[in-house]
Amino acid sequence: MLRHDFVGSFPRADVPLDPSLPELALIGRSNVGKSSLLNALVGQRIARVSQTPGKTRALNVFRIDIRSGEWGVVTPHAFYLLDLPGYGYAKASKTDRAAFQHLLTGCLERARLVGVVWLLDIRRTPSPDDGAMQDLLAARQTRVLAALTKSDKLPRGERRPRERTLAATLRLDEDQAVVTSARTGEGVAELREAIEELIRETVS
Numbered sequence: 001m002l003r004h005d006f007v008g009s010f011p012r013a014d015v016p017l018d019p020s021l022p023e024l025a026l027i028g029r030s031n032v033g034k035s036s037l038l039n040a041l042v043g044q045r046i047a048r049v050s051q052t053p054g055k056t057r058a059l060n061v062f063r064i065d066i067r068s069g070e071w072g073v074v075t076p077h078a079f080y081l082l083d084l085p086g087y088g089y090a091k092a093s094k095t096d097r098a099a100f101q102h103l104l105t106g107c108l109e110r111a112r113l114v115g116v117v118w119l120l121d122i123r124r125t126p127s128p129d130d131g132a133m134q135d136l137l138a139a140r141q142t143r144v145l146a147a148l149t150k151s152d153k154l155p156r157g158e159r160r161p162r163e164r165t166l167a168a169t170l171r172l173d174e175d176q177a178v179v180t181s182a183r184t185g186e187g188v189a190e191l192r193e194a195i196e197e198l199i200r201e202t203v204s
Contacts, residue, residue, distance in 0.1 A: 004042055007061040007080065013106025017061065022079040022202045023112045024195065027104070028119030029129065030086030033149040036182035037119060038083065041192060057085050057096065059103055066196060079114075079199050082107055088129035108140050114202045115143030117195065122148040122162050122179060126169050134170045145194050146172050152181040 007017065017023070028034045039045045046062060060083040084107060085100055092100075107113065116137065120130065137144055148166060151159050159179055167177050178194060180187035 003065040005063045007063055009058040009060050011058055013103050017080055022114045022199050025082040025107050025116040027084050027116055030089040032119045032121050034119050040182040040188050077199050115198050117145045117147055119147045119149050122151050123153055146177040147191055148179045151179045151186050152184045
C-alpha cells in the first residue's frame, strides 16, 4: 500500500499545487476501468468505481508518495496524479464535451506534467475519440504509458495479438503498452515500475 493524499477536486486545470512536484495525468474513455486500475495501483480504494459512465466531470488530484521498498525504489519520491474525467461518453452534452476538452488541454500544458497514463480497453477497437486523443498527445509530444485494461475479459491467447493491434493502430511503441487487469492484478506491478521510472527520470 502506498501513502496517498486526496488534494482536491477542481473544475479548472490551472489550479496551483504546493509543493511543486512532478505530475502525471490519468486519461481514458468512459467506462474503461480507470477508477478500478487507480485503486489497484495504489493498493487501496481511493477512487469511487461508478456504474454510471460520464459521472466524473472534475479534475481529481492525488499526491502519491513512493517510499523506500515500494514500487521497487530505494529513495522516496512523490508526485501528483491528475485523474481526468473519462472522454467519449455518447450522452455527454456539447457543453460537457467542450469543458472536458478545455480541462484536458489545460492539463497537458501544465509545466510540471511528465506524461500521461492512457487507459484503453484491450477488447475494443480504437474509436474516433481515441484517434483524436492520440493525435493530440503526439502533437504535444506528451510521453505516454498505455495501460490496456480488462485483460481478464479475454482468453490469454488473444491478449498479445490485441496488444500488437492496438499499439499499431494508435502508433505506440510496444514498450509503451502494459496489459493490465484490476481484477486479477495482471500487469499492475509492471505499470507501477514504468510510472516510477518516469517519475525518477524527472528528479534525477
